[in-house]
Amino acid sequence: MTTPYQLYYWDGLQGRGEFVRLALEEAGVPYVDVARQKKGMPALMASLDGDKVAHPSFAPPVLQAGALLIGQTTNILMFLGAKHGLAPRSLEGRLWANQLQLTIADIVAEAHDTHHPISTNAYYEDQKREAKARAKDFREQRIPKFLDYFEGVVQRNPGRGGYAIGARLSYVDLSLFQLIDGLRYAFPKTMAKLAATYPHLLALYDKVAQRPNVAAYLRSKRRLPHNESCIFRHYPELEK
Numbered sequence: 001m002t003t004p005y006q007l008y009y010w011d012g013l014q015g016r017g018e019f020v021r022l023a024l025e026e027a028g029v030p031y032v033d034v035a036r037q038k039k040g041m042p043a044l045m046a047s048l049d050g051d052k053v054a055h056p057s058f059a060p061p062v063l064q065a066g067a068l069l070i071g072q073t074t075n076i077l078m079f080l081g082a083k084h085g086l087a088p089r090s091l092e093g094r095l096w097a098n099q100l101q102l103t104i105a106d107i108v109a110e111a112h113d114t115h116h117p118i119s120t121n122a123y124y125e126d127q128k129r130e131a132k133a134r135a136k137d138f139r140e141q142r143i144p145k146f147l148d149y150f151e152g153v154v155q156r157n158p159g160r161g162g163y164a165i166g167a168r169l170s171y172v173d174l175s176l177f178q179l180i181d182g183l184r185y186a187f188p189k190t191m192a193k194l195a196a197t198y199p200h201l202l203a204l205y206d207k208v209a210q211r212p213n214v215a216a217y218l219r220s221k222r223r224l225p226h227n228e229s230c231i232f233r234h235y236p237e238l239e240k
């Protein structure tokens, strides 16, 4: 038997770890969410420490796969996609998946910056005024621009089935599900208003949510609820 994957990610929130969890859950492979175990934090911290590991990450999520220690969400997904049939096999297809995932990472970073526009290290309460301005621009300009782009990708994909790439589910579809889920939580009014504009993305969202492994995961205790420690935070004042 092979050692299960070890996922290093902060406990108590979905965060960027969730993009990795969804891929692991869909693939049906065993993994340990290390920081949620007793004494898991020192192991998480070691994955960031260049004195302890050969390839330290700047920040979680980090995935341990046997002797490999992999950082950066997009990099981890590229690895899992190839290993578990969640990515195209051709070079062109793999690069396209990676490109889309990097674009998802871009909007995820911008979603984070709506509540921390000045500094990740400062409290939200100390940057509320700037957060308001940043969130307004994100809601009015950036969400539509990114979602138009992804809607076009799904709509123009010649593969049948309503996926982002080809005719099969990939990790990009799982991440688009998580992106929409997070945006709906953080900006419910904005997303409700925009819903009619993104029929292909919303159909993809439903399709992913109904995958047996994903659906079982979403019902499980392993799926933590969205909260205000995370990337996607619901502050009603940021949607006024």
Ligand SMILES: N[C@@H](CCC(=O)N[C@@H](CS)C(=O)NCC(=O)O)C(=O)O
Pocket (backbone or CB within 6 Å): 015, 016, 017, 059, 060, 061, 071, 072, 073, 074, 105, 120
């Ligand atoms: N580009 C990285 C970003 C990783 C990241 O920012 N992780 C957050 C948690 S979601 C963190 O712990 N950041 C600490 C920091 O930036 O100092 C990725 O996509 O994995």
